[in-house]
Amino acid sequence: MKLKVKKMDWSSGNSLICILNTEDAARLNAHRGERILIRGIKNHKKITATLDESLYEIKEGEIGLNYEASKLLDAIDGMYCEIEPVAISEAVRYIKDKLDGKRLSKDQINKIVEGITNNNLSSIELTYFVAGSYIRGLSLQETSYLTEAMYKTGDVLKFDSELVVDKHCIGGVAGNRTTPIVVSIVAAAGLTIPKTSSRSITSPAGTADAMEVIFNVELKEDDIFRVVKKTGGCMIWGGALSLAPADDKIIRIEHPMAIDSFEQMVASVLAKKKSVSSDIVLIDIPVGRYAKIKSMKEGLRLAELFRGVSKRIGLRTEVIITKANGPIGRGIGPALEARDTLRIFENHPLAPADLKKKGIMLSGKLLELAGKANKGTGNKMAEEIMNSGMARDKFFEIARAQGLRIDSSSKVSLGQYKTFIRANKSGVVSLIRNDLIAYAARIAGAPKDKGAGIYLKALRGEKVEKNQILFELYAENMKKLNEATKYINQNNPYLIKQ
C-alpha cells in the first residue's frame, strides 16, 4: 500500500510509532500494536514502526509518523512510502521465551538488544523483557551476552594507550565523591583513565552534577580524545554520548517500578566500561544498613557477578567491598561536594579526611592492578602523589582542558538560604542515616539546584553538646528550605547516644 507521510510533532521518547486511518488499517488487515514496514519510495530508507491508533487527524492515504520514526526515515511531509505489515519479530519471540523461563542464547540476546537499540521494540515489549529478566533471572552466561550486546550496539571509544583503567562505585552513599581523587592520582601516575560519570537519578548528586560546578563535563567525542591525549584522564558526563544506548533505554523502563536487579546493574556498568575500551576496572561496592547494598552477603553475591561477567567479556576487574556506615565526606549536593573535592586538593583545614583516605586507597589499588606499584605499596604511592601536589596539578590540568569554571573552594557558591540543625541533647553521634540525609538534600533542591544540600559539621563518633550545630542545610529558595527542615524535624538523621 502506498501512503503519503504526515509528520506528527510528538515524541514517544523511544519507540517508532505510525498512525493509519481506520480504513487503511482495515485494508492492510493491520491492528494496533502490530508492526508496519515503511519504505521511502525515493530515499530507499526502511524502518519498522508500531501501529497505534489515533482518534482523528489522519486522512485516508496518509501515514502519521512520530518524531523518532520521521527522523530515522528521513521523512518529509508528503513523501510517498510503501507500507506492509510484518510478521511478529524474532526479538518478541525470544522475550516470550524469557517470560516462560527459558535460557536465551547469545544470538537471541543479540536480536533483543538490536531491537532495543534500533527502537524496533515497543515500550510494552521492552517492559516484558525487563520484567521477564527480573523475575526469571539472567544466568551468568546470559548476563555476559547482554553486556557484550549492549556495548557492541553502541559507539566504542578507542584511546591511544596500551592500557586503559577505570573505576566505578555502585552508589547509594551520600557524599562519597571519590572519582576526582582517583582520576587525578592515577592519571598523574601516567595511566590512562577516561572516566565517564552519570547525573543523579535518585541521589542528591551524581559525579557529573558535582564536577560541572568546577568545570565543563559535556564534551563531544573529539574533545574527549583531545583531553585524554593531553592529560591522560577525563571526567565527563557519559549521557550525551551513544555508549551502550540499549542500557539507557532499559534503565528508563526500570525506573518507574524501581527495579534494580544485580544482573542488569552489572551488565549496565560493565557495558559502559567496555564502551571506553577499559582493560582494568576497579569496582567499589559500599555495604551498609542504610546504603543500596545492605548486607555483606548481598555485597559478596554482587561482587561475584561482577567478577564472573568480567572474566567472560575480557575485562580485568577487581571488586572491593567498603563499609558505608553513613555519608562519606562532609558535603551532600553538587556545590557542597565540589567544595569538598577542591578542599582536598587545596589541603584545606576543612578537607574531609575520610573521603581523602578512601580516594587514596582506591587509587592505590588501581596503581597495583595496573602494575605501576608493587603489591602492598599502591596506597603509599597514591598518598605521595596526593601530598606532593601532583594530584592537584593533574586535577586542574584536566579541568582546564575540559573548561575550568572555578579554581578555588572559596569560589563555590552555595544556596543563599541556610539553616542550622542543632543537637537536641548532649552525647555521642552514634549514627548518621545516609538515606535520610540524601532524601533531605533532595527536598532542599539537589541536584537540580546546584547550591542546595547538606553540610555535616558533626561526624560519627564525635561528642556533641545540646544545641551544638550538627549540620547546615542549604537551599536556593525559602519554600524548599522550609520543606526540607520540616522533613528533618520528622525524620532526624542523627542518632545521639548519651
Add this chain to the structure above:
Amino acid sequence: MKLKVKKMDWSSGNSLICILNTEDAARLNAHRGERILIRGIKNHKKITATLDESLYEIKEGEIGLNYEASKLLDAIDGMYCEIEPVAISEAVRYIKDKLDGKRLSKDQINKIVEGITNNNLSSIELTYFVAGSYIRGLSLQETSYLTEAMYKTGDVLKFDSELVVDKHCIGGVAGNRTTPIVVSIVAAAGLTIPKTSSRSITSPAGTADAMEVIFNVELKEDDIFRVVKKTGGCMIWGGALSLAPADDKIIRIEHPMAIDSFEQMVASVLAKKKSVSSDIVLIDIPVGRYAKIKSMKEGLRLAELFRGVSKRIGLRTEVIITKANGPIGRGIGPALEARDTLRIFENHPLAPADLKKKGIMLSGKLLELAGKANKGTGNKMAEEIMNSGMARDKFFEIARAQGLRIDSSSKVSLGQYKTFIRANKSGVVSLIRNDLIAYAARIAGAPKDKGAGIYLKALRGEKVEKNQILFELYAENMKKLNEATKYINQNNPYLIKQ
C-alpha cells in the same frame, strides 16, 4: 505551579499523558515516567497523568495533554491548571510486590484494577502487572479478587428476571458458532439469556462478526433491556459497552506478546458474565491437538479454575470439555458462518449436522441447570424446541428486535472471488487442521472482509476421490485469494489417508 493547557491531537489509546517544557519539569523536579496531579483552576476537575518528554513544541508555562487527559479534565486550550508531582501510587507498589512473588490481598488487587480502570497506571506499569501475574501466577483467591474487581469497576446490567443464564466457549475452534442455537433454544424455553459476544482478535470470526451479517449487534443499554424484556434473549457485541473495562485494557497489553494465562482468561470470562448479572453459566472448553487447549490435562486444570473462581464469586458454573478434532460446522468466516446458522434454523439439506448437534447438547445442559428440564432430559427438550420451529421463531424474533438485515441463507452474500481446493489423491479424510484452516481464512480477508473464508465440502471420515473438491475458498479481492491459495498450497490443512 500554574500552567496553561495546550491540547495535543494524539491519543495514547489508553494512558493519560502530559508533556512539560524541560525548564518547567526541572523546576517541578519531575522526571519522565513520574505522575503529575493536574487540577483545573476553574472547573475543579482533577486528573493524574504520566509525564512524558517532548523534543519540542511545548513552551515554558504550558502543559501539553494528550487526547485522553484532555477529555477527562474537560480541558480547553489556554485554560489554567495547578500542577504538582505526586508520590508513587499504591497500585505501583503492589505491582512491584507481584513481581517479587508476593500474594496480593483483595484491597491491593482492587487498587490495581481501579488504577487500570481510571487510566492512572501507565502502559509500562500495566505491562509489569500482566508480566508479574503471568510469571508468578495468580492464586485461586487472587483470581477471584481480580474477577470481582474487574466487574465492579464497570457497568453491571440488571435484568427483570429471577434467573439469568449464559454460556461461553473459550474458542480456538474454527466454525463452532453455537451461540445463536443456544440462545434461541434457551430463550424459547422461557429463560433469560442476555448474551454478549466479542469480535475476533486472532480468529477468522467472532460471534459478533458473524451475527452482524444477519442483524445489528451494536446496541445501546436501553435497547438491550428492551430486546431482552421482549424476547428473553439477545446476541450483542459486548465491546461497545463498559462491562469490566479493566479487562479490555489488560487484553490489549497481553496481545502483542500473545500472553494468555488461564487465570487472566477465567477472570476475563467470569467478570463479563457477572457484568450481565448471570446466575448460571455453562462453559465449553474444546480440547484438541490443533485447538487452543491441546490436552485433556490442561482442559481439566482450566475447568477446575472456572469452578473454583465461580464458587468464590457466587456464580453457578458448569464446565464441559468437548472434543475438537477439527472445525465444527462447514463455514469459516463471518458470512459463511452466518449461512450455516440460517441453514440450521431453515432445516436446510446443507445444514451442518455436527454444529446443530453440539448446539442442542449445550442447550440441553443449560435447560437442566436452570431447572427447566429434569436431569437427563435436557437434550430431548432442546431437540424438540429446535425441530418444532420454536427455536427458529425465537431466533428471528430476537434478530428483528435488534434490527434484521437478511432473513434467509440464500441472501447471504459471499466473497465474489472464489477458488476450489481439490484432493491430490484418493482416500479418507483423516484430519482437518483447525489451525491452518483458520489462518488461511484470515489471509483470505476474514473477519474484516465479511464474505471471505472457507467452506468445507468434505468432512472428517469421508471418502474422497483424487481431484474431488475438498473446500471452497472465498475472498473479496483477487490478491488475497491468491495469497490464501499460496498459503494453503504450502500448508495443506487436509490429511488424506489411503
